[in-house]
Amino acid sequence: MLNYNAEPQRNRHSTWISLAVVAAILVAGVLLLAAFRNASRDSHFTVSSPGPREVSQAVSTIAAHAQSGALTMPTSDDRPSIRPVDPKRTDWVITKDYAGHGGPGPYGAVDYAYYHDKDACGSALVATHPGVVKTLLNDPVYGNLVYVVGKNYSTTYGHMQKIAVKDGQSVASGDVIGQMGTTGNSTGCHVDYQVWLCKGDPTKSGTTERVCVNKNPLDFAK
Numbered sequence: 001m002l003n004y005n006a007e008p009q010r011n012r013h014s015t016w017i018s019l020a021v022v023a024a025i026l027v028a029g030v031l032l033l034a035a036f037r038n039a040s041r042d043s044h045f046t047v048s049s050p051g052p053r054e055v056s057q058a059v060s061t062i063a064a065h066a067q068s069g070a071l072t073m074p075t076s077d078d079r080p081s082i083r084p085v086d087p088k089r090t091d092w093v094i095t096k097d098y099a100g101h102g103g104p105g106p107y108g109a110v111d112y113a114y115y116h117d118k119d120a121c122g123s124a125l126v127a128t129h130p131g132v133v134k135t136l137l138n139d140p141v142y143g144n145l146v147y148v149v150g151k152n153y154s155t156t157y158g159h160m161q162k163i164a165v166k167d168g169q170s171v172a173s174g175d176v177i178g179q180m181g182t183t184g185n186s187t188g189c190h191v192d193y194q195v196w197l198c199k200g201d202p203t204k205s206g207t208t209e210r211v212c213v214n215k216n217p218l219d220f221a222k
Helices: 006-039 052-068
Strands: 092-098 110-114 122-124 131-138 142-151 152-161 176-181 193-200 211-215
Touching: 052 131, 052 142, 052 152, 052 193, 052 211, 131 152, 142 176, 152 176
Parallel strands: none
Antiparallel strands: 092 110, 110 193, 122 176, 131 142, 142 152, 152 193, 193 211
16 A cells, blocks of 8 residues: 655654754854853953953952062052053044043943054054053953053053963053954954052052952043
């Protein structure tokens, strides 16, 4: 006897198998993407995009290392006094000011770039005050980022193309810390620059936990 339902049943069975394979591929892709993002971060870099909690965490980590003797905090005046861009160039522009970045507020910043984007990517970025370096790599928002942690002030420099300093390294005002770039969530070469005032002396025992408040960078160097 001929079974006229055999072919449709086989077709339905094949369709379910195909759907299951597609679903498995999609799940595997999501898991691989998550694994890649986690693997792309250096195991030393446990802080996330700089808001008050993340900056306080980075600053507290530096303070703990300073008190253990693992590094030495600069004792000179650490108030930011210069711009983060190459001091030899005068064609810098502010593409987003403090208010445009939501300031005053927890994520306030100023974006520096160059007129008509001329030779912006790869241009030098400098520390605006003395401090100790902590780095963050491949952040989905800020890309490659450097924290410079001072006794009272801390600054962050986001979207960098290249980082030229290492965790725990001491820098002085004007030292080159890397290159301007467009890493992370960025549409063009610039540096996302933040200034933070942090309460608590990192060199004194029992004061590793520090609270940092976001400040307008243009109050320090226009």
